[in-house]
Amino acid sequence: MEKNRSKRGAKTLAKIHASWGSPKVLTQLDDIAPDFKNMVRDFAFGDIYSRPNLDLKSRQLATVAALAALNNSPLELKAHLHGALKLGWKKQELVEVLMQMSLYAGFPAAIHALLIAKEVFAENASINSHK
Amino acid sequence: MEKNRSKRGAKTLAKIHASWGSPKVLTQLDDIAPDFKNMVRDFAFGDIYSRPNLDLKSRQLATVAALAALNNSPLELKAHLHGALKLGWKKQELVEVLMQMSLYAGFPAAIHALLIAKEVFAENASINSHK
Amino acid sequence: MEKNRSKRGAKTLAKIHASWGSPKVLTQLDDIAPDFKNMVRDFAFGDIYSRPNLDLKSRQLATVAALAALNNSPLELKAHLHGALKLGWKKQELVEVLMQMSLYAGFPAAIHALLIAKEVFAENASINSHK
Amino acid sequence: MEKNRSKRGAKTLAKIHASWGSPKVLTQLDDIAPDFKNMVRDFAFGDIYSRPNLDLKSRQLATVAALAALNNSPLELKAHLHGALKLGWKKQELVEVLMQMSLYAGFPAAIHALLIAKEVFAENASINSHK
Amino acid sequence: MEKNRSKRGAKTLAKIHASWGSPKVLTQLDDIAPDFKNMVRDFAFGDIYSRPNLDLKSRQLATVAALAALNNSPLELKAHLHGALKLGWKKQELVEVLMQMSLYAGFPAAIHALLIAKEVFAENASINSHK
Amino acid sequence: MEKNRSKRGAKTLAKIHASWGSPKVLTQLDDIAPDFKNMVRDFAFGDIYSRPNLDLKSRQLATVAALAALNNSPLELKAHLHGALKLGWKKQELVEVLMQMSLYAGFPAAIHALLIAKEVFAENASINSHK
Numbered sequence: 001m002e003k004n005r006s007k008r009g010a011k012t013l014a015k016i017h018a019s020w021g022s023p024k025v026l027t028q029l030d031d032i033a034p035d036f037k038n039m040v041r042d043f044a045f046g047d048i049y050s051r052p053n054l055d056l057k058s059r060q061l062a063t064v065a066a067l068a069a070l071n072n073s074p075l076e077l078k079a080h081l082h083g084a085l086k087l088g089w090k091k092q093e094l095v096e097v098l099m100q101m102s103l104y105a106g107f108p109a110a111i112h113a114l115l116i117a118k119e120v121f122a123e124n125a126s127i128n129s130h131k
Numbered sequence: 132m133e134k135n136r137s138k139r140g141a142k143t144l145a146k147i148h149a150s151w152g153s154p155k156v157l158t159q160l161d162d163i164a165p166d167f168k169n170m171v172r173d174f175a176f177g178d179i180y181s182r183p184n185l186d187l188k189s190r191q192l193a194t195v196a197a198l199a200a201l202n203n204s205p206l207e208l209k210a211h212l213h214g215a216l217k218l219g220w221k222k223q224e225l226v227e228v229l230m231q232m233s234l235y236a237g238f239p240a241a242i243h244a245l246l247i248a249k250e251v252f253a254e255n256a257s258i259n260s261h262k
Numbered sequence: 263m264e265k266n267r268s269k270r271g272a273k274t275l276a277k278i279h280a281s282w283g284s285p286k287v288l289t290q291l292d293d294i295a296p297d298f299k300n301m302v303r304d305f306a307f308g309d310i311y312s313r314p315n316l317d318l319k320s321r322q323l324a325t326v327a328a329l330a331a332l333n334n335s336p337l338e339l340k341a342h343l344h345g346a347l348k349l350g351w352k353k354q355e356l357v358e359v360l361m362q363m364s365l366y367a368g369f370p371a372a373i374h375a376l377l378i379a380k381e382v383f384a385e386n387a388s389i390n391s392h393k
Numbered sequence: 394m395e396k397n398r399s400k401r402g403a404k405t406l407a408k409i410h411a412s413w414g415s416p417k418v419l420t421q422l423d424d425i426a427p428d429f430k431n432m433v434r435d436f437a438f439g440d441i442y443s444r445p446n447l448d449l450k451s452r453q454l455a456t457v458a459a460l461a462a463l464n465n466s467p468l469e470l471k472a473h474l475h476g477a478l479k480l481g482w483k484k485q486e487l488v489e490v491l492m493q494m495s496l497y498a499g500f501p502a503a504i505h506a507l508l509i510a511k512e513v514f515a516e517n518a519s520i521n522s523h524k
Numbered sequence: 525m526e527k528n529r530s531k532r533g534a535k536t537l538a539k540i541h542a543s544w545g546s547p548k549v550l551t552q553l554d555d556i557a558p559d560f561k562n563m564v565r566d567f568a569f570g571d572i573y574s575r576p577n578l579d580l581k582s583r584q585l586a587t588v589a590a591l592a593a594l595n596n597s598p599l600e601l602k603a604h605l606h607g608a609l610k611l612g613w614k615k616q617e618l619v620e621v622l623m624q625m626s627l628y629a630g631f632p633a634a635i636h637a638l639l640i641a642k643e644v645f646a647e648n649a650s651i652n653s654h655k
Numbered sequence: 656m657e658k659n660r661s662k663r664g665a666k667t668l669a670k671i672h673a674s675w676g677s678p679k680v681l682t683q684l685d686d687i688a689p690d691f692k693n694m695v696r697d698f699a700f701g702d703i704y705s706r707p708n709l710d711l712k713s714r715q716l717a718t719v720a721a722l723a724a725l726n727n728s729p730l731e732l733k734a735h736l737h738g739a740l741k742l743g744w745k746k747q748e749l750v751e752v753l754m755q756m757s758l759y760a761g762f763p764a765a766i767h768a769l770l771i772a773k774e775v776f777a778e779n780a781s782i783n784s785h786k
Contacts, residue, residue, distance in 0.1 A: 025766060032773045035444075036754045040762060043436050044234050051428075054227035061189060062196035062228045066235045069197035071596050072726050073235070073763035096185035097193045099560050103175050104197045104204070106366045107564060108597035111549060118556045156373060163380045166575075167361045171369060174567050182559075202465050203333050204370035230429050235761045238433060239466035242418060249425045287504060294511045297706075298492050302500060305698050306627050313690075316620035323582060324589035324621045328628045331590035334464050335501035335628070358578035359586045365568050366590045366597070437758050447751035451716060455752045458717035459724035459759045466759070489709035490717045496699050497630045497721045497728070595727050623691045631695060632728035635680060642687045 006038070009046025015056060016049070016083035025075050057087045061097060068098050068113035069105040077113060081120040091121055137169070140177025146187060147180070147214035156206050188218045192228060199229050199244035200236040208244060212251040222252055268300070271308025277318060278311070278345035287337050319349045323359060330360050330375035331367040339375060343382040353383055399431070402439025408449060409442070409476035418468050450480045454490060461491050461506035462498040470506060474513040484514055530562070533570025539580060540573070540607035549599050584608045585621060592622050592637035593629040601637060605644040615645055661693070664701025670711060671704070671738035680730050715739045716752060723753050723768035724760040732768060736775040746776055 029037040049059055064084050067077040084094055098117055102110035160168040180190055195215050198208040215225055229248055233241035291299040311321055326346050329339040346356055360379055364372035422430040442452055457477050460470040477487055491510055495503035553561040573583055588608050591601040608618055622641055626634035684692040704714055719739050722732040739749055753772055757765035 028770055028773070029766065032776070033750050033754060033769050036750075036757075036765070036769065039436075039440060039754075039757075040766075043432075043440070044762060047432060047436070048231050048234060051227060051230075053221075053223045058189075058192060058224070059228070059231060062192055062231060063235065065193035065196045066200035066232055067763075069201055070235060070761075073761075073767070076235075076763045076766075090184075092184045093189070095557050095560075096182060097190070099182075099557060099563075100179050100190060100193060101197055102368075102560075102563075103179060104194065104201060104207075104368045104370060106364070106368045106371075106594075106597075107568060108366060108591075108594075108600045109368075110560070111553065111564075111600075112597070114557050114560065115552055118552070121556070159377055159380070160373065163383070164357050164361060164376050167364075167372070167376065170361075170364075170567075170571060171373075174563075174571070175369060178563060178567070198370075201368075204368075204374070207370045207373075226426050230426060230432075233429075233432075233761075235763060237463075237466075237757070237759045237761045237764075238437060239460075239463075239469045239759060240761075241429070242422065242433075242469075243466070245426050245429065246421055249421070252425070290508055290511070291504065294514070295488050295492060295507050298488075298495075298503070298507065301492075301495075301698075301702060302504075305694075305702070306500060309694060309698070310624050310627060313620060313623075315614075315616045320582075320585060320617070321620070321624060324585055324624060325628065327586035327589045328593035328625055329501075332499075332593055332628060335499075335505070338501045338504075338628075352577075354577045355582070358575060359583070361575075362572050362583060362586060363590055365572060366587065366594060366600075441755050441758060444751060444754075446745075446747045451713075451748070452752070452755060454713060454717055455720035455755060456759065458720045459756055462721035462725055463759060469759075483708075485708045486713070489706060490714070492706075493703050493714060493717060494721055495630070496703060497632060497718065497725060497731075499626075499628045499630045499633075501628060502630075619688050623688060623694075626691075626694075630725075630728075631699060632722075632725075632731045634691070635684065635695075635731075636728070638688050638691065639683055642683070645687070 005042045005046035007046075008050045009041040009044070012050045012056070013041060013045040016045075016060065016087065017079060025079060057089065060084045060087050061089065064094065065097055065101060068101045069109060071105055071109035071112055074112070074116055077116050078120055081117055082124065085120070085124055091117075136173045136177040138177075139181045140172040140175070143181045143187070144172060144176040147176075147191065147218065148210060156210060188220065191215045191218050192220065195225065196228055196232060199232045200240060202236055202240035202243060205243070205247055209247050209251055212248055213255065216251070216255055222248075267304045267308035269308075270312045271303040271306070274312045274318070275303060275307040278307075278322065278348065279341060287341060319351065322346045322349050323351065326356065327359055327363060330363045331371060333367055333371035333374055336374070336378055339378050340382055343379055344386065347382070347386055353379075398435045398439035400439075401443045402434040402437070405443045405449070406434060406438040409438075409453065409480065410472060418472060450482065453477045453480050454482065457487065458490050458494060461494045462502060464498055464502035464505055467505070467509055471509050471513055474510055475517065478513070478517055484510075529566045529570035531570075532574045533565040533568070536574045536580070537565060537569040540569075540584065540611065541603060549603060581611045581613065584611050585613065588618065589621055589625060592625045593633060595629055595633035595636055598636070598640055602640050602644055605641055606648065609644070609648055615641075660697045660701035662701075663705045664696040664699070667705045667711070668696060668700040671700075671715065671742065672734060680734060712742045712744065715742050716744065719749065720752055720756060723756045724764060726760055726764035726767055729767070729771055733771050733775055736772055737779065740775070740779055746772075 026037050026040060049056065060080065060083055063080050067073050067080060081094060094117060095114065098110055098113040101113060157168050157171060180187065191211065191214055194211045198204050198211060212225060225248060226245065229241055229244040232244060288299050288302060311318065322342065322345055325342050329335050329342060343356060356379060357376065360372055360375040363375060419430050419433060442449065453473065453476055456473045460466050460473060474487060487510060488507065491503055491506040494506060550561050550564060573580065584604065584607055587604045591597050591604060605618060618641060619638065622634055622637040625637060681692050681695060704711065715735065715738055718735045722728050722735060736749060749772060750769065753765055753768040756768060
């Protein structure tokens, strides 16, 4: 069963993050907290993101909205914006969500998130132009 | 033009909130800050929620996720969960989003949001059974 | 010297809070953490609020703005809104500050603060009508 | 393996919370999100709190400090203060930790936490006097 | 009417920010979210900051206090500290407000804000010495 | 008496921070807010950390937990992780506390704290190897 959680987590994680950003965050935990890295895979991606009843694309929008509103996790917002593009959200749709966060978390939170999106879109264009 | 913002705002607001909860929050501002109540209609609903490029149903999911993660706006989360049901999200889909917020804002934030959802679902069932 | 801090703190505290609300918060600490209650008087009011270079009325505006933006201290916001009225801020000026906080902390924070202000203004009118 | 996580989680949870408060929070999830309730048991208590290298009493102090500083989870702080007493922390030690949080999260956060502790100590005295 | 909001917003914005910092933040939105940049001008500066009943200098103090307490918007705090100097607040008055925020948001928030103020004062001295 | 607060504060501060990090934060306040630097010494370390009823080692764990959960004070978390090592906490114990914070403040908060701990452990190893 444990093995299934890990397998399922790795599989779901790859659907979202097989691109820039997030692996770097998790890989840095390798020496200091390897068990925690595995917990992120097993719990966050194996238990939560892999659940039925809500598609992965909708889940990704929810995560982007939450991270933008919280305004304290730029590395994770960056990784999940890459994931959102990978799962089919259009750039303009993501810009709309980030603008909307100004209503609930203030203008600075929305501005910070838009500046991170700007970086992500530039990295994404650069990846695609080198394919 | 101003008139258009107000009209558009009132129209969009009615698509989300013509139900329990939120009007109460805004109506209480009538005597102390009537201009602010109008700004919520004009800016939040007329300028932001009415924009093209992202459908209202997706916008509502983003708001529910953000308010759950912020864990400091129970009245607004309640109103927007009612709005999310009205716009077609299923109860189980909303439960999934709220559970997922535990990853970014901790377990207490997710638990508080789920307890609010429980109230909303009960109110919603009661409304529907009286139709 | 210690004695001076306490005296100065008590004197400054009385300029702000000799009215509804805040004493209740501090008095409740009497049995569980009496030293902490004294620290609030000595440090917050004796060391900080009593400093020269900025008048008490301006300090009070800053506190009201911060507590509204933080959106997690309703008891203290209530007490300091009473204090702001006592120090000469007009109701409409305080409403303006609270509305402005929507820009930095989102609409729910501003709405919550305005609803607290509504209570404070009602309590204040009731006190004045009984004088 | 899964079964072990659940067993281990239930066992650790009982060491902390076999008393007032927290069960109530989790039991309320029974109908709306029963899987989430199980995840709290399995992940929070089975995976994290059950790990070696740090004793449960120290873990409990860390949780009380964090919940007091975050100032947005009164139900959980209440449950974990009960747990802290159960695990051997003295009332005065807990008061000290909560006072200290004023340095990192401001005076209102510390005051709110102390008022919750006051309730917990009263409930705890009442439980013990009825044994 | 719309045109008036924009004109009024641009005019008020220039009273606060015709100096270092903030334009940079807003200019960076030009390509990714030009409408949002205009909304900041129209709503934040045209609708809110331009309202009567509270003078711009007092509004600026409130913003500095809130951004310092929130401790998550260094770019905006920097821009608004420049604005506060431009509107006539003295350096020592601003230092007092930032110190006071330790009471409501903890010492780290106040220290971070003071370090940003230090940068702003140095930039401001450098601008003035080159006039 | 005042003198005693300062002496006691300096003495307690040296038990925690006579090492990397924190002095740098406080020393930078020398020119802009020297009184505030003294207040940190007198109030935080002289009044709070020096109190009896809770040992300094336990206090340090509480601070590390709170700063990790708040996820907005990296400089202070770094300084207090150095302090925690100095007071006898083992690296693995601190890793456990930081992992645990994921439950109350989300995974990003725990990951950020672990990456800061990684820097602290490397600096600490480097200091010890040069003794």
